[in-house]
Amino acid sequence: MAAFKYIGLIATQQNEMPITLSTGSIENGYKLKKVLAQQDLSTGLAESWYPGVEVVGNLREILEDDKIELVVVAGKSENQLDIIRQATEAGKFVRVI
Numbered sequence: 001m002a003a004f005k006y007i008g009l010i011a012t013q014q015n016e017m018p019i020t021l022s023t024g025s026i027e028n029g030y031k032l033k034k035v036l037a038q039q040d041l042s043t044g045l046a047e048s049w050y051p052g053v054e055v056v057g058n059l060r061e062i063l064e065d066d067k068i069e070l071v072v073v074a075g076k077s078e079n080q081l082d083i084i085r086q087a088t089e090a091g092k093f094v095r096v097i
Contacts, residue, residue, distance in 0.1 A: 006033040007070045008062035010083060011041045018049035019074050034062050059083065063090040072097060
């Protein structure tokens with residue numbers, strides 16, 4: 001079995017539904033590893049939306065994880081550009097949705 005390509009999700013605003021990986025992403029070996037619970041996304045809601053995924057309380061826990069290659073920033077926030085900067089400086093690929 002090929003190794004997974006791990007993703008860290010940073011949801012910067014409350015969505016009505018969880019953010020899901022596309023079929024193509026799953027087929028290409030991507031797997032959600034960590035979700036940052038912040039602002040409107042509570043830890044409890046994140047745990048219910050993303051079972052089996054580690055819910056973390058700060059950005060560093062995603063950025064310092066060497067297994068995470070891609071950081072997905074979902075939603076808009078005042079600090080979105082800072083999050084993107086920190087992720088790229090940490091050597092991560094970034095996708096904003």
